[in-house]
Amino acid sequence: MSGSNDSIQMVDLRGQHFRLKPEMDAAMAAVINHGKFINGPEVTDFANALANYLNVPHVVPCGNCTDALQMALMALDLEPGDEVITSSFSFVSAVEVVVLLGLKPVLVDVEPGTYNMDIAQVRAAITPRTRVIIPVHLFGQGAAMHHVMQLAREHHLYVVEDAAQCLGAEYRMETDTQKLGCIGHIGCTSFFPSKNLGCLGDGGACFTTDEVLAEKMRMIGTHGARKKYHNERVGVNSRLDTLQAAVLMAKLPYLNEFNSCRQSVAQVYMDGLKELEGIKLPVMNPRSTHVYNQFTVRVTGGRRDALKAHLAAAAIPSMVYYPEPLHTQPAFLNWFLLGFSLPVSEMLTREVLSLPMHTELTPGALHYIVNSIKKFYHE
Numbered sequence: 330m331s332g333s334n335d336s337i338q339m340v341d342l343r344g345q346h347f348r349l350k351p352e353m354d355a356a357m358a359a360v361i362n363h364g365k366f367i368n369g370p371e372v373t374d375f376a377n378a379l380a381n382y383l384n385v386p387h388v389v390p391c392g393n394c395t396d397a398l399q400m401a402l403m404a405l406d407l408e409p410g411d412e413v414i415t416s417s418f419s420f421v422s423a424v425e426v427v428v429l430l431g432l433k434p435v436l437v438d439v440e441p442g443t444y445n446m447d448i449a450q451v452r453a454a455i456t457p458r459t460r461v462i463i464p465v466h467l468f469g470q471g472a473a474m475h476h477v478m479q480l481a482r483e484h485h486l487y488v489v490e491d492a493a494q495c496l497g498a499e500y501r502m503e504t505d506t507q508k509l510g511c512i513g514h515i516g517c518t519s520f521f522p523s524k525n526l527g528c529l530g531d532g533g534a535c536f537t538t539d540e541v542l543a544e545k546m547r548m549i550g551t552h553g554a555r556k557k558y559h560n561e562r563v564g565v566n567s568r569l570d571t572l573q574a575a576v577l578m579a580k581l582p583y584l585n586e587f588n589s590c591r592q593s594v595a596q597v598y599m600d601g602l603k604e605l606e607g608i609k610l611p612v613m614n615p616r617s618t619h620v621y622n623q624f625t626v627r628v629t630g631g632r633r634d635a636l637k638a639h640l641a642a643a644a645i646p647s648m649v650y651y652p653e654p655l656h657t658q659p660a661f662l663n664w665f666l667l668g669f670s671l672p673v674s675e676m677l678t679r680e681v682l683s684l685p686m687h688t689e690l691t692p693g694a695l696h697y698i699v700n701s702i703k704k705f706y707h708e
């Protein structure tokens with residue numbers, strides 16, 4: 330049924346692509362035939378299809394999510410030294426672009442259960458120089474967006490969502506339910522192969538309901554030029570390849586199915602591991618759906634690395650996302666006082682373990698993984 334070998338993978342792209350091969354091959358052949366590799370018609374078609382899926386008026390495709398975050402912040406016309414609040418237990422992109430743009434990163438801690446930004450800390454971190462909050466919807470579940478948006482309204486802040494891991498997830502706000510990434514002023518996502526909607530290389534996009542911001546991001550992503558060879562501002566070169574757009578067009582109709590596969594896998598893990606005292610399962614935010622880019626548990630009692638080794642011995646891959654918080658990374662040392670500590674983020678880097686999570690996991694493989702974890706505790 331699948332194109333993979335029998336071994337358990339952390340992410341099985343080969344298996345997924347084997348199933349979708351006819352559609353993907355046809356989409357790529359069409360691009361090779363028409364030859365418009367840069368900004369070909371598939372790029373616009375995909376942007377429109379994604380806008381329709383997300384129910385957001387503007388999608389600006391670009392090279393990757395790190396670029397998307399940079400283009401988003403550039404479009405907000407911030408001043409050097411303006412402060413941007415985001416969480417320390419995360420992937421590096423948001424902080425990296427904040428520093429690259431001469432802005433000041435302000436890192437806050439996360440909640441130990443959902444791994445998402447702790448709103449009380451965000452509130453406490455707001456100063457007169459704060460301009461932007463970047464909530465990262467970590468592992469596929471929404472940060473507390475109803476609170477984030479409330480804070481943003483009170484303090485006149487922009488909200489740029491890092492939606493790299495949560496494409497398709499929804500969040501219940503006061504009056505309606507919206508797709509994550511479409512609630513703040515700008516949302517950014519990634520089509521890196523292992524994301525929920527992955528292409529065959531790099532890809533990304535910004536979303537917004539604001540036409541002016543959409544136009545600015547489009548211009549910034551095209552060397553700051555609306556008209557070719559007339560550069561209105563300093564921009565970047567960040568495009569979604571036509572070939573990748575074609576592949577994404579072929580895969581987008583399956584995104585909901587991919588996400589429900591991931592949710593079924595998560596349910597098996599939840600049911601299978603809930604009795605184990607040494608494992609803390611991820612906590613749900615009742616307002617958000619979870620689309621499980623990762624299924625990440627906490628292994629308490631200092632036994633994370635031992636469990637990881639036990640699984641490896643049983644040919645089960647697992648990963649530590651993330652092994653180091655952002656506020657202690659050498660790259661950002663200048664930004665944080667010696668001794669600055671975010672205890673929950675630091676604890677998580679010692680306890681988290683992500684289990685195999687993808688659309689091709691069979692009931693047999695899941696049973697084997699769950700049993701192997703149980704054995705670790707019962708032997």
Ligand SMILES: *Cc1c(COP(=O)(O)O)cnc(C)c1O
Pocket residue numbers: 392393394395396419420421422423465491493494518519520521531532533
């Ligand atoms: C993957 C990821 C990114 C970066 O995406 P790229 O497309 O590789 O630039 C940013 N933020 C988060 C939370 C991610 O998981």
